Amino acid sequence: MRIVVALGGNALLRRGQPLTAENQRTNIRVAAEKIALVAPGNELVVAHGNGPQVGLLALQAAAYADVAPYPLDVLGAQTEAMIGYVIEQELGNLLPVEQPFATLLTMIEVDRDDPAFLHPTKPIGPVYDRPTAERLAADKGWTVAADGDGFRRVVASPRPRRIFEIRPIRSLLEQGTIVICAGGGGIPTMYDEHRKLHGVEAVIDKDLASALLAQELEADLLVIATDVDGVYTGWGTPQQQRLGTVTPDELERLDLPAGSMGPKVEAACGFVRATGHDAVIGALADIADIIGGTAGTRVTSG
Structure with missing residues (x-):
């Protein structure tokens, strides 16, 4: 089975934790232990967040006043490599030595007229x-x-339109490589009026980018891994209830709270509608059961 796993930010850094390399490696090690359970027998692609890491690099750069701080697209590329390196290493410590890995810097095109730039x-x-x-x-x-x-x-968080590196990602996947890519939603790029490609001071939503990645790879399953075990109605109340299996139409009709779950629901529904394959929102700790079909909120075409 071809699976795209989108790691939530909590897989890299817990809220309130200092942004130390040690903390991030510890969290990634825990995530790697869960991912390693489902790697055998599957084609696996891992995407991840990078918001705190980009922010820290920006702050560190600002401390050196002799040059202008690097723009967000460059910082995004830096964090893709940095986080991918640790994910590769921690997964490599768990899987057979012959298992190949690759981290790809991933440029993703956005529309320069996207209304997100205004808000x-x-x-x-x-x-x-x-x-x-x-x-x-x-x-x-x-x-x-x-x-x-x-x-x-x-x-700004413009919508992803195209993944430039989709062909090498697909090629590596077909050769049995575990691919880490589209980190932080990918490196946001756009064409100017002269058809020249350049970076953008923006961040693409990681879940929407992962859904596009899964769609273009024709993945069998999109797993959006977060710190809760699914999508709930009545969240935070005595009546809260986790959703099991739902269709995109059913999920979108529910009165769900705005916030971080919104992009996850949108990404899952978009992938299911585009491909007819399932997407699951659930806890990283449950990933083996998610893939087995017994955990998380599974969005299906019906």
Whole structure:
């Protein structure tokens, strides 16, 4: 079975944890242990988030005032390589030595006229208290928004349109390679009026990019791994109930809370409608059962 696994940010860093290399490796090691359970006998592609890592690199770069900080597309490329390296290493410590791995820097095209550029919504980087967030917004021209008890920088999140490296990803997959790609939603790029490709100061949603990746790879299953065991109605109330198997129409008719689950639901429904194959939203810890069909919220064409 060909499977695309989209790792949520919690697989790399828990909320409130310091952004240390040690913390990230520890979390990735736990994620790798779960992924390794389903690697044998399957074609596997792993995508992942990168928001806190990009934010930290931006802050570190800003401390060196002699040059302008690197733009988000360059920082995205850096984090794709950095995170992919650790995922490869931790998976390689668990799987047979003959199992090949590859991390691909993945450019994804966005539309320069995407309305998202007028309304930044995608959080990146660390969580700040209000005074710090307001100072950084004033000093750097950032847009900031509430995130839980704190505030984070938000940037535009245009929709993914095309994955430039889809052919080498497909080729590696067909040769039995576990591929780590489209990290952080991929490197956002666009064509200018002269048809020249360049990077964009934006972040593509990781789940939407993973759904496009799964669609273009003709994956049999898209797994959106997060820190909850599925999609719930009545979340946070005594009446909360996890959804089992639903169709896209049924899922979209539900009154679900806005927030991080929104893009996951949109990505899952889009993949199912485009391919007729299933998508599952669930906990990374349950990935073996998810693939076995006994865990998570499974979105199916019916």
